[in-house]
Amino acid sequence: MSSLLLAVIYLIFISLGLPDSLLGSGWPKMQAVFSVPSSYAGYVSMTISFMTIISALLSPRMIKHFHTKWITIVSIGLTIAGLLGFSMCSRYWMLFIFAVPYGLGAGAIDASVNHYVANNYSGSVMNFLHCFYGVGAVISPYIMALALKYARWNEGYSWTSYIQMFILFVCIISLPLWKTNGKEEEEDHSDSVGIKEALKVPAVIFTLIAFYAYCAGETTCFLWTPSYFAGTKSGLSAETIASFGSLVFGGLMLGRLISGFISNKLGDRRLIRIGIFVELLGIIMVFLPVESYMVAAAGFVVIGTGMGPVYPAIQHMAPANFGKKYSAAVIGLQMAAAYVGSTFMPMIFGLLQQKIGIAIMPTYLLIFAIINFGMLELTYSKIKVKPA
Incomplete structure (x- = not known):
């Protein structure tokens, strides 16, 4: 059971890496479609990062009141909403709307799963975990490249969201596995403190x-x-x-x-x-x-x-x-x-x-x-x- 849970956690970190490389890979085409300067990608990226910072700062309170599994499921759902929203954007300003769930989801997953692994697994597992983040970040540029070759940039985001939906489905059906470490997790959270x-x-x-x-x-x-x-x-x-x-x-x-x-x-x-x-x-x-x-x-x-x-x-x-x-x-x-x-x-x-x-x-x-x-x-x- 513990090995299966660990496999799910690795899959979650692949999902964390998937959205991170899409903007850079698709921007040259997106820039032409939106008719904006190339530097405008930075504003979208900064909005995503800003929401990620907010999410990371809120994570201690969320971790104290909710199980990691629920934070993960909601967060992946937010990234799916952000990806699907990006795929439907026809104007540059619309990207900023969907950058909000895009960034909020990433920060919550990152902080909560890192906290869970740091408290329940070895340093070896932590290193492999971040290696799997790299797997996700490497895959997404190829998804965007296929979309640009056979469809449009929009499909790069929608196809990635479908992979995220599959990972979300796996997380939902694997909820019972978290009981393996459920006792330790509750003990860790009972007296945890806030940011101040x-x-x-x-x-x-x-x-x-x-x-x-x-x-x-x-x-x-x-x-x-x-x-x-x-x-x-x-x-x-x-x-x-x-x-x-x-x-x-x-x-x-x-x-x-x-x-x-x-x-x-x-x-x-x-x-x-x-x-x-x-x-x-x-x-x-x-x-x-x-x-x-x-x-x-x-x-x-x-x-x-x-x-x-x-x-x-x-x-x-x-x-x-x-x-x-x-x-x-x-x-x-x-x-x-x-x-x-x-x-x-x-x-x-x-x-x-x-x-x-x-x-x-x-x-x-x-x-x-x-x-x-x-x-x-x-x-x-x-x-x-x-x-x-």
Whole structure:
């Protein structure tokens, strides 16, 4: 029964990743249909992220009063509504209406399922969980590509919603499986605290800054890696440059896959330290003044591999660092800090590179890697609970 529940949880995280890549994949066609500038995708993306932040901040209260299974089902329903709404949009302004359920659903799933896994499963499971998020995020661009080839961009969203409907159906018929851990879940929630109380706990602020810094670097890589090669390496075709967008993402999946096998032996803190060290090694590779693009390309893969275990490990150790009483609120705050970093810092880098040049990218990444490492080490020094 426990193995079946775990399979359902992995499926839920595939559903979490599915909507995330659709806007970027379909925007070139959507932009032409709506007759708006290409930059207008950012406003839609920021609206989705803003609703996700709100949902993440509300998650501790929801987790305290509702089972994770019900939060998950309602949240997947919200994402389905958002996807179907996007598929029916004929005007640009309509996207903002359906961005509301689109973002609310994502934040609630992310925070509640991460909290459940952090309290009931090992670090290995947490790493594999985030690896399955990557599976969903990889699948959706191919769905959009098929839609653009054989239908319209609208079908990319509607076809993805049908997959989400199937996952929702699986979640509904698997409701009895949650009783396997139902007792522990209720005990975890009975005395859980809210956001204000969690913010008073020593070192929580430091872990939020660490999460913010991590996601600032990660999403900057996602958005600007192809532009880095276009601006610093000569003789590359447009197709080759575009393909470099998958370098860090592929490294992330590799890092989380490897971490899934070794995390239980190393522990969360050691895994994070090793991961950030590998990330710094990748940044140094990108820094090297080598004319060939291959060294820098390998460097971005190494950066992603190093980043891989950091996100899931920080969340998994929240109950050990701060206690189960505070874990729901802390994880909700972490998710909000993560989305703030991923929403604004790539945009700020875009403004900086316009003024200074795209070559500053490894320096930008280095700054946030150091902040991430420093804040986590400060967290460890402040908390009194020993690592699990």
